[in-house]
Amino acid sequence: MKAVILYDSKSSGGFTEALIDALGLSLAEEGVYVEKAKCRANADYRFVQEFDLVILGAPVYYFVVASQLLGSLIHGNLRQHLKRKKIALFLTCGSSEAMAAVLYLPQLKMHLIRNKILVEKIFASSALTDGAIDDFTEDLLYEYQKTIKTRTSSSQWTDEALDRLHSAPTFIQGKFKIMAEEYAEEWGYKEITTEMLDEARAKLEGR
Numbered sequence: 001m002k003a004v005i006l007y008d009s010k011s012s013g014g015f016t017e018a019l020i021d022a023l024g025l026s027l028a029e030e031g032v033y034v035e036k037a038k039c040r041a042n043a044d045y046r047f048v049q050e051f052d053l054v055i056l057g058a059p060v061y062y063f064v065v066a067s068q069l070l071g072s073l074i075h076g077n078l079r080q081h082l083k084r085k086k087i088a089l090f091l092t093c094g095s096s097e098a099m100a101a102v103l104y105l106p107q108l109k110m111h112l113i114r115n116k117i118l119v120e121k122i123f124a125s126s127a128l129t130d131g132a133i134d135d136f137t138e139d140l141l142y143e144y145q146k147t148i149k150t151r152t153s154s155s156q157w158t159d160e161a162l163d164r165l166h167s168a169p170t171f172i173q174g175k176f177k178i179m180a181e182e183y184a185e186e187w188g189y190k191e192i193t194t195e196m197l198d199e200a201r202a203k204l205e206g207r
């Protein structure tokens with residue numbers, strides 16, 4: 001598996017960079033090929049296509065997630081190249097986990113509503129516990145493996161979902177089937193149901 005850590009920080013050799021190096025090491029020990037790249041809002045993010053997993057991480061400064069990562073999502077082409085990518089998120093900050101989950105993580109997640117987010121984590125710079133990074137790696141690899149395992153059974157359709165497929169005009173049934181199966185694979189559904197089809201449609205329509 002190939003993973004890239006896309007990060008931002010204003011501090012060279014600060015807490016975030018140290019954490020990323022430790023995370024890279026922890027992933028590499030588990031056999032993951034890891035690269036890291038510092039975000040620039042105007043960078044060309046086509047290269048993320050090569051990676052199976054994209055880990056996004058940054059500190060919070062003055063209540064806002066670091067600007068080059070946010071800027072890459074809002075103004076750059078990062079979001080476009082994250083399509084269908086499995087993602088993990090982390091923030092480093094001085095606040096408590098609970099506060100960061102409410103105030104800061106949504107600043108990233110609101111731009112990633114179409115992505116499968118495997119794991120999200122807050123690392124408090126003042127209270128990094130032993131084993132926190134290895135736990136993050138373990139959770140991440142567990143969730144990643146789950147998405148791979150469900151892939152083999154992603155083409156199971158319930159009778160109701162098949163009825164819905166067959167009620168579509170014949171010329172779009174093939175495309176409909178592929179899109180539904182890709183959605184199921186991406187979101188880890190073992191079975192394609194009418195509820196999943198409704199959800200996929202709502203997401204496609206941006207609802």
Ligand SMILES: Cc1cc2nc3c(=O)[nH]c(=O)nc-3n(C[C@H](O)[C@H](O)[C@H](O)COP(=O)(O)O)c2cc1C
Pocket residue numbers: 009010011013014015016017059060061062063064092093094095096125
């Ligand atoms: C100028 C500055 C502003 C900060 N503002 C916040 C903040 O609003 N909320 C918060 O939880 N942490 C805040 N922090 C804490 C940082 O997010 C935290 O220490 C982070 O790990 C710093 O990462 P770095 O060493 O890579 O810069 C701030 C730190 C600095 C230096």
